[in-house]
Amino acid sequence: MNFPWFKRVGIFFIPASVAGWIILVAGIVFAIISFMSIDGRSHSVSDTMMNFVFMLLIIGAVYSLIAYLTSRLSKK
Secondary structure (H helix, E strand, O other), X not given: OOOOOEEEEOOEEEEOOHXXXXXXXXXXXXXXXHHHHHHHHOOOHHHXXXXXXXXXXXXXXXXXXXXXXXXXXXXX
């Protein structure tokens, strides 16, 4: 891979190409859709938040894994 999709800044991954931005936007859209789906079948605010935080952790982990695999390691 000649051009990395993401650039690592500290512990965060910033999109560095169009593919990176598409993955970021797709993750945000999926998080919004998941929140609306969870909120529609929950009975309380705490029920909604517990399930949404778990889903957000999964989305963040998948995003970080994709970003890690498609980023160039910084040289010191």
